[in-house]
Amino acid sequence: MMKWFQKYSFYSRIQLSLLFFILLPLVSASLLAYIVIKDITLEKVKASQHNVITMIAHDLSKSMEDVIYTNNLISFNKNASFLESLRSFKDVAVLQSSKNYENLMYITDYIDLVFSKTSGMKASIFYLNQQGYIVYGNNNELDYRSLKTWVAQEAVSDWITHANPNQLQWMMAENLKVSNLRKSDSFYMAMRPVKHIYTGERLGTLFIGIPIHYFQEVMSSVNFGQIDLVNEKGEEVFSYKMDGTDAISSDNQVELRSIVSNTGWELIYRFSNKEITKELTYVFRIHILLITICFILFIFISIFIGRQLYRPLDKLRRVAENFGEGDRVVRFPAKGKDELSILGIAFNNMLDRINRLLLNIEQEQEEKRVIELQALFAQIQPHFLLNTLNSIKCNLMLKGDQVHGGQLGSLMSLLRAYMRVNEMCSLEDECRLLMDYTRILKMRTEMDFQFLIHIPDEWKSFMVPRLMLQPMVENAIIHGFSKLPDYPANPAIRVDVYCLEGTLVIDVADNGKGAPVDTLANLRSILENDKEPAASNQNIGLPNVLRRLQLTFGGSASIRIFENTDNGITVSTRIPLSDGKEGDQIEKSNDHR
Numbered sequence: 001m002m003k004w005f006q007k008y009s010f011y012s013r014i015q016l017s018l019l020f021f022i023l024l025p026l027v028s029a030s031l032l033a034y035i036v037i038k039d040i041t042l043e044k045v046k047a048s049q050h051n052v053i054t055m056i057a058h059d060l061s062k063s064m065e066d067v068i069y070t071n072n073l074i075s076f077n078k079n080a081s082f083l084e085s086l087r088s089f090k091d092v093a094v095l096q097s098s099k100n101y102e103n104l105m106y107i108t109d110y111i112d113l114v115f116s117k118t119s120g121m122k123a124s125i126f127y128l129n130q131q132g133y134i135v136y137g138n139n140n141e142l143d144y145r146s147l148k149t150w151v152a153q154e155a156v157s158d159w160i161t162h163a164n165p166n167q168l169q170w171m172m173a174e175n176l177k178v179s180n181l182r183k184s185d186s187f188y189m190a191m192r193p194v195k196h197i198y199t200g201e202r203l204g205t206l207f208i209g210i211p212i213h214y215f216q217e218v219m220s221s222v223n224f225g226q227i228d229l230v231n232e233k234g235e236e237v238f239s240y241k242m243d244g245t246d247a248i249s250s251d252n253q254v255e256l257r258s259i260v261s262n263t264g265w266e267l268i269y270r271f272s273n274k275e276i277t278k279e280l281t282y283v284f285r286i287h288i289l290l291i292t293i294c295f296i297l298f299i300f301i302s303i304f305i306g307r308q309l310y311r312p313l314d315k316l317r318r319v320a321e322n323f324g325e326g327d328r329v330v331r332f333p334a335k336g337k338d339e340l341s342i343l344g345i346a347f348n349n350m351l352d353r354i355n356r357l358l359l360n361i362e363q364e365q366e367e368k369r370v371i372e373l374q375a376l377f378a379q380i381q382p383h384f385l386l387n388t389l390n391s392i393k394c395n396l397m398l399k400g401d402q403v404h405g406g407q408l409g410s411l412m413s414l415l416r417a418y419m420r421v422n423e424m425c426s427l428e429d430e431c432r433l434l435m436d437y438t439r440i441l442k443m444r445t446e447m448d449f450q451f452l453i454h455i456p457d458e459w460k461s462f463m464v465p466r467l468m469l470q471p472m473v474e475n476a477i478i479h480g481f482s483k484l485p486d487y488p489a490n491p492a493i494r495v496d497v498y499c500l501e502g503t504l505v506i507d508v509a510d511n512g513k514g515a516p517v518d519t520l521a522n523l524r525s526i527l528e529n530d531k532e533p534a535a536s537n538q539n540i541g542l543p544n545v546l547r548r549l550q551l552t553f554g555g556s557a558s559i560r561i562f563e564n565t566d567n568g569i570t571v572s573t574r575i576p577l578s579d580g581k582e583g584d585q586i587e588k589s590n591d592h593r
Contacts, residue, residue: 067121454495
């Protein structure tokens with residue numbers, strides 16, 4: 001944990017400390033408090049609202065008891081005179097006698113008497129005889145014509161015809177006109193057939209209509225959400241929804257239920273917990289907003305203060321990076337006498353000392369390069385040998401031995417190149433020397449292999465150290481082919497020159513036997529890490545070439561070695577082309593031509 005923390009700057013550590021030890025605990029505590037308070041609030045609201053719908057169910061239950069009692073007063077009445085009036089009036093379609101009128105008035109008075117039981121609900125009670133004649137009391141508000149039309153509907157007629165006399169049944173009657181206000185209203189009708197209690201003869205049908213606005217008044221005690229009143233079949237009797245209540249999703253829904261006794265009805269109260277917690281959520285959001293604003297202010301203030309320290313340190317870092325990239329003149333602009341200025345002065349003094357050391361090292365390297373080139377040059381002094389070989393070549397040519405004369409010519413070209421090894425030559429000349437070298441090796445090893453060269457015209461005059469590629473070709477022949485029991489079908493060595501992303505690449509590839517993995521790994525380690533090969537190590541040709549390349553083109557020059565697709569080895573020389581160097585080399589090539 002501490003190692004991860006220490007990889008950031010001090011400024012970042014301060015910011016992270018604020019985040020982890022102040023901001024996150026504060027936000028976490030606020031969130032936990034919000035969740036706990038929200039849960040407590042929801043539980044209390046649920047308990048409170050459950051009491052409310054229980055009270056509503058109780059009120060509805062008492063009202064339904066009054067409806068049942070009123071219905072029983074008429075349906076199970078044992079008064080002989082009242083039963084006789086109902087029996088005499090059951091087949092009356094039109095009032096034709098005083099007796100019919102007397103029976104009508106008697107029934108009307110009795111309906112007015114029982115109406116008092118349901119007056120609190122503003123219910124409407126009427127009686128329908130077997131001929132469809134409607135009788136209701138003086139206090140009934142339903143319009144006679146509207147009621148007559150509703151009763152004559154086919155659905156209502158079938159409902160009356162097939163009604164169960166032993167059970168109170170309910171049906172919705174919509175858009176019935178109310179006579180006193182001349183408006184329409186809906187009623188939930190309770191109906192039961194009236195039979196003679198002694199003979200069982202059907203006398204008519206009693207209706208008690210409960211206005212829908214009664215349910216609305218009873219349920220208006222809730223302040224939010226939606227209440228549904230459903231009957232025993234699950235059919236909706238009435239649905240009350242508070243104004244402003246949005247659609248309640250099942251994810252956030254809270255549902256409370258209460259049974260209306262004596263009816264089988266059930267009250268279902270639904271509300272969204274968001275309605276309960278929206279004010280609490282609003283306060284919490286304001287709280288988080290204030291924390292966020294304070295955090296942003298802190299960030300801006302800390303950035304302003306941090307820059308006073310960070311900018312000088314950043315300048316110091318850039319000075320160090322620029323110095324490391326080769327700008328030896330750059331220095332830290334030390335001003336004032338504060339701690340950073342003192343540090344900057346000491347840093348500048350250190351750069352001056354480093355600069356002096358680098359100058360000494362460069363001078364020593366230059367001297368070392370001259371000494372190495374002189375040593376390489378001093379290894380062979382073949383002037384006398386050249387004269388001798390030239391005489392032998394002439395004798396062979398005079399005797400018609402063109403093969404051996406050509407081989408001596410190749411050897412003389414190589415010897416001349418060794419005499420001028422400290423000079424640069426073009427890639428085209430270098431490859432001519434390689435051709436001469438391969439002719440001699442073919443004679444020595446008695447091997448027949450192809451030597452292929454591909455150099456684009458623009459790179460033929462590119463100047464490289466003389467005999468730079470000779471060790472690579474020698475390794476390909478000696479290690480790739482000469483030690484094989486059976487030669488490849490078409491042994492070949494190929495030299496390819498191309499430019500890749502600002503780097504000149506010279507690949508020397510063979511299709512020989514390759515090399516063991518450990519040998520390649522050891523050679524890569526020597527070439528990539530610039531290690532000195534051990535005294536017993538015979539692989540000194542490529543490291544020497546690499547040193548010559550770096551002395552000529554700088555430390556970015558490199559040699560890479562890897563297996564190729566022909567199962568042989570590819571030695572890839574990479575020469576970086578600095579700005580303008582590529583153009584200069586091409587221009588020199590044109591001048592050379």
